[in-house]
Amino acid sequence: MSSVAVTGAEGFIGSHLVETLVADGHHVRAMVQYNSFSSFGWLETLSPEVLDSVEIVLGDVRDPGSVNGLVKGTEAVYHLAALIAIPYSYRAPHSYVDTNVTGTLNVLEAVRHLEIPRLVHTSTSETYGTAQTVPITEDHPINTQSPYAASKAGGDRLADSYHASFETPVVTLRPFNTFGPRQSMRAVIPTVIAQVAAGQTEITLGDLRPTRDFMFVKDTANAFRTVGTAPAETVVGRTFNAGTGGEISVGDLVTLVGKLMGVDLLVKEDEQRIRPTNSEVMRLVADATRLREATGWAPLFSLEQGLEQTIEFFRDPANLARYKTDIYNV
Numbered sequence: 001m002s003s004v005a006v007t008g009a010e011g012f013i014g015s016h017l018v019e020t021l022v023a024d025g026h027h028v029r030a031m032v033q034y035n036s037f038s039s040f041g042w043l044e045t046l047s048p049e050v051l052d053s054v055e056i057v058l059g060d061v062r063d064p065g066s067v068n069g070l071v072k073g074t075e076a077v078y079h080l081a082a083l084i085a086i087p088y089s090y091r092a093p094h095s096y097v098d099t100n101v102t103g104t105l106n107v108l109e110a111v112r113h114l115e116i117p118r119l120v121h122t123s124t125s126e127t128y129g130t131a132q133t134v135p136i137t138e139d140h141p142i143n144t145q146s147p148y149a150a151s152k153a154g155g156d157r158l159a160d161s162y163h164a165s166f167e168t169p170v171v172t173l174r175p176f177n178t179f180g181p182r183q184s185m186r187a188v189i190p191t192v193i194a195q196v197a198a199g200q201t202e203i204t205l206g207d208l209r210p211t212r213d214f215m216f217v218k219d220t221a222n223a224f225r226t227v228g229t230a231p232a233e234t235v236v237g238r239t240f241n242a243g244t245g246g247e248i249s250v251g252d253l254v255t256l257v258g259k260l261m262g263v264d265l266l267v268k269e270d271e272q273r274i275r276p277t278n279s280e281v282m283r284l285v286a287d288a289t290r291l292r293e294a295t296g297w298a299p300l301f302s303l304e305q306g307l308e309q310t311i312e313f314f315r316d317p318a319n320l321a322r323y324k325t326d327i328y329n330v
C-alpha cells in the first residue's frame with residue numbers, strides 16, 4: 001500500500017480526494033490544520049472503513065517542520081491547503097500570502113529536499129480573471145483581480161520556478177468552480193441550496209450576472225488523482241485546467257436550483273456580497289483539452305446530476321445543522 005500526503009484534507013475538495021485516494025488503495029497522511037477544538041473538519045464524517053487508511057496529522061502549512069513531517073516517505077503529495085474566500089482576502093491579505101504563498105513554498109521545499117516523486121499543486125481559475133478569450137486555455141493571460149487570486153498565482157509561479165530550477169516533479173492542477181456536498185457557504189451553490197433547504201424562499205445573494213463553469217467535486221477529485229498518477233513525462237512541469245467547458249450565470253443557476261428543489265425563489269441582492277467592480281470576475285469557462293489529451297480524464301457528472309447529489313446532502317438535517325444559513329459566511 002503506497003503512502004500519499006494531502007494538505008487541506010479536512011476541507012471540501014480535500015475530503016473527497018481523501019476518499020478517492022483510499023478507494024484506490026492508498027494510505028493517506030492527511031494534514032488537518034491545528035485548532036484548539038480538535039476538529040478534524042469533514043474527515044470526521046467519513047466512514048470508519050475509509051478512516052482506517054487515513055492518518056490524521058495536525059499541522060500547518062505555514063510551518064516548515066510540520067510540512068516536512070507530513071510528506072516524508074510518501075510517494076505523492078497533493079497540496080490543497082489554502083485560504084480560499086475572496087471577500088475575506090480583502091480583509092486579511094497578509095494571511096493569504098502566509099498560507100497560499102509561503103505555505104506553498106514550504107511544500108515545494110519539503111518535496112525538493114525529501115525527494116518526493118510527485119507533487120500536485122492546486123491553482124484556481126480565478127488567476128485568469130475575467131475571460132479575455134473563451135474558452136480559457138492554459139495560455140490565457142494571468143490577471144489577478146483579488147488578493148486571493150494574486151496569492152494563488154504567487155504559489156503557481158513558485159511551483160513553476162521549482163520545476164525549472166530544481167526539476168522538482170510538480171504538476172499544477174487549475175480547477176474551475178467546483179461544487180458538491182461539504183462545500184462551505186462561501187460559494188454560491190451551497191449558499192442557494194442551504195438557504196432553500198432551511199426553508200427560505202427569499203434568498204440573499206451577490207451579483208447574479210457573472211458566469212461560471214461549475215464542475216462536480218467527484219470530477220475534480222478524479223482530476224487530482226489523474227495528474228497524481230499519470231506518467232511523469234506527460235504531466236510533470238505542466239499546468240492543466242480542470243473544468244467542464246459549460247457555462248451558466250449565477251441568475252440562471254438560481255432558477256435551475258429552484259426548479260430541481262421544487263420552489264419558486266425570490267432573490268434579494270445583498271450589498272455586502274457584491275465585489276468591488278474591478279475585482280469581480282465576470283466570466284470563466286474552461287478549455288480542458290490539454291488535460292483530456294494528456295491523460296484521458298473527462299468529467300462524468302452533468303451539472304444537474306451534481307446538483308441533485310448536492311441537494312440530497314443539504315436536505316439531510318444532520319448535514320444542514322453544520323451550516324449557518326442565517327448569516328453571510330465571509
Ligand SMILES: NC(=O)c1ccc[n+]([C@@H]2O[C@H](COP(=O)([O-])OP(=O)(O)OC[C@H]3O[C@@H](n4cnc5c(N)ncnc54)[C@H](O)[C@@H]3O)[C@@H](O)[C@H]2O)c1
Nearest residue numbers: 008010011012013033060061080081082122124175177178
Ligand atoms: N472550491 C473551488 O471551487 C475551487 C476552485 C479552484 C481551486 N480551488 C482550490 O482548491 C483547494 C481546496 O479548496 P476547497 O474549496 O476545498 O476549500 P476549503 O476551505 O474547504 O479547503 C481548504 C483547506 O485548507 C486548510 N488550511 C487553510 N489554512 C491552512 C494552513 N495554514 N495549514 C494547513 N491547512 C490549512 C483549511 O483548513 C481547509 O480544510 C484550494 O487550494 C483552493 O484554492 C477551489
